[in-house]
Amino acid sequence: MENILSYIIFTPVITAIILGAIRANLNTLKFGATLSSVIVFFLSLLLALKFDPELMMQFLITKPWIPTAGFSYHIGVDALSLVLLLLTSTLMPLLYIYMQKEQRKGYWYNMMLLQTGVSGAILSLDLILFYLFWETMLLPIFIMIGKYGSGMKQFNAMKIFLMTVLGSMSMLFSIIYIGYIYFHTNGVWSFNLDDLSMLSLSAQTTAWLAAGFLLAFAIKIPLLGFHTWMAPAYGSSPTPAVVILSAIMAKLGVYGIWRFGYSLFEEVLVFYTPYIIFLAILGMIYYAIRAVSENDLRKMFAYASGSHLSLIALGVILSNSYAWSGSLYFIATHALASAGIFLMIGLTFRRFKTLDISKLGGIAQTFPKFTFFFAFFALSIAGLPGTGGFVAELLIILGAFKYDLTIGIFTATTVLLAIIYVFWMLQRTLFGKVNDHIKNIDAKDLSLIEIAMLSPIVILLLLTGIAPSLFTPFIEPYVLNSLESLTPLLTGVK
């Protein structure tokens, strides 16, 4: 039980190594991959049951990894990482169901490596360990876009890879520097977050260090100005990769700010707050407008996802209890909703061989089940009351109003814009006149397996929307506790 986090992280990659070593054939490979994801899912559930919301970091493991350099294997889980971890381990089995007809073996290996990378990054509390997993999760995405993607896949894979690595390199510089400062003051190396957060740094140094981290996170989210990889990469990605990209990996940018920003350089974050708020609001509106004008379904929801991630980033940086609860809640619900919609987009492409909105139309007349799920996920992206997104957005907007009236108003506009692009898209794709392209296509409605794959997400979205009180006990203590440690700082500035 005390090593449960290690099992969660390493089960997929070890499965992959074993399967690779025995040169597993396709069916064994599929079975092994699915089995590993199911095991991880149950382990995460077990973790969630044993999790005590009143405490902060739990299930800690600290072991020396490379002692001379001060690397340690330090992992642990709190409410923030638990939410992300549960999402990852819930989505993975569903993605394997989606991929069940996939013939190419590399795909499966990459997915397993990806899961290890993502859950490792979520759980690590040592900066070098975090950097290791942060880079590890990029590799499978790089290969999957470049090898199994569509469109200008090679170019787009290189683009997302180089841009993200640029961010990680700047982060690495900050990590090394901060580690050196620790060495300089204490005489030993350490990259342990607990140790490093004790450091008191000069204002100027911290500003530079924070910039290194923030660049990495800003590219990952992506904030406006750092987003040029987003639409091409989403457009070229195969569906499972795009689901992980938007549902989990983009959130890790926000997670990074939350986890590392607020423990290593909270003063600087408070100092940077107006700029980040500015970028986030600009991003929310700009991405929303791009989403309205985009004609490719996947790119459209890429921009939609960017817009919502800016909203989450805004919520995090506002750092009051409403906004933080809302952000944490939105991380979960948006991940579910975007996973759902990108899966639906994948299914759309499987059926109609196109993602061009102008070629779709009138799907509702022949595909009722498909329409239901598509519309449901699209509407939950827009924050339909009754889905979790609504609760989360409401909380963030409340937080924004609490912070500043103008910011509140701007934040509220994004919700309106989301309604515009979602409804207009729904009207053009699902309803209206049956398009010639759709007419000539011989496709079936959703199969039972596909419905089984999508229903858990629907149920979770409804549950989070209708009964938020089921989940708030998990996140409320975390938010209040972490805010408490920040209070002197925040009140001091205002």
Next chain:
Amino acid sequence: MTDLLYASPMAVMIIGAFTLMLTSQNKISLHKFNIIAVAFLILSLVIQLYLFNEQSNSKYLFESIFGETFIMDKFSKTFDLMFTIGSILTLLINTDYFKSRSYFNGEYFAIILFSVFGMMMLSHSNELISSFIALEIASLAIYTLVGYHKNKNTSSEAMMKYLILGSLAGAFFMLGVTLIYASVGSTLFNDITHYVHNTDVEDMNMIFVGASLIMVTVMFKIGAVPFHSWVIDVYQGAPSPITMFMASTFKISVFALILRLYLVNFASVNEFWIEMLQIITVATLIGGSLLAISQKYIKRMLAASSIVHTGYMLIALSSIGLGAELAAPSLMFYLIAYFISAVGAFGIISFLSSQEFSELTYDDFKGFADRRPYMALLMSIFMLSLAGFPSTIGFLGKFYIFTSSIQAGQILLTGLGIATAFISVYYYFKLIAVMYFYSSDQHKTKLPINMSTILIFLMAGFVIWGGIGTTLISVFPGADGFINVAQDAIESLRSY
């Protein structure tokens, strides 16, 4: 008698070289020559390993004959081990390559042993003239090896280029030695150290000029910009095994000389070179990166990127000058890390050129992952390590270099190092992208299980093991082990 034991690793090398040379006209198959050469190397390696763990202080070899000319310390032992292992790997990984080319004969192995002897002598040498002789023994052997493919134009061209430029650079060394001798009155390192410590800076102009001239030669040998113009052509023109030998083993030997000079002899006047060295470092990092980006051939790309790696080592060198204690071990560690990755990468290149196409361009690697999935995986691992991706030994190497550089206060240089590491991600990942992103119409080739592939697998294992390190199995030294070895070696230098 103990002197004889201490000198026996070198003696074995020279005996082996002469044995091979004298028998080279006999009609013995190439394979047997290879085995004989490896046998001599392994014999030497065994003696070295036996001597390595011996807890003894540094001592001079044959003090009654040579005086303080040759020294035996942990530092030289560590380097000897690297040279021997490097040449064993060179010979074994390229078994197929030798078979596939008709121009190899017995002398080839003799020359390799001669060059290893030269390198070992260089790492032991404690005097300027003998270092020069050692350097020239190693270099002359390398010149010959570069031009070994007599009927190939590029090979001969590379040899001439390297020979003429190398000899010219060697002349600078001699000039430097003369100037130093003029002011010190001795060429022994110990005397120089003594002189430098006890003389005012104003009176040491000759020393500065002389030492700077020596640095010119050394910078030429390691291929630092602006003395780099030979690197790419020579690496490309040379037969693949030689490229591997040069990039991994020969480069290290020059660093043995640099470290000894820097850490001991000129330690007190290091500040004098810092600015010069930093400028060379910046030029090497940027110039190497620019060259590497634009290459079409993999071999040329690796050659250009080896310039960039030289740049990283130079960062550590100027950190040494600025007094960072971590810098010297980090440089040693980087040498080991680069050695392992380069042996792997060049090993794959030469393995491939023994099998299919001779000129390997990026385009030739299209669909490589489909044709040879395991080779592609191994190549990716080496590329990751060279690019400094975490979980490989290359990352740890860069990590140590950068931390020591920050310790020395070279923030901007560290930033530049990280920026060039970012650029290097482009040209290394371009190869990975080309291998994986395109599909191939050709059939899958089965991976032959022979010496070459097993050793390449082993290298890949080392790359991962060295990067992940581990405290799980305490018997086996992980990445910690390497840095400890490096630290011990440096300690033995300093203690003198």
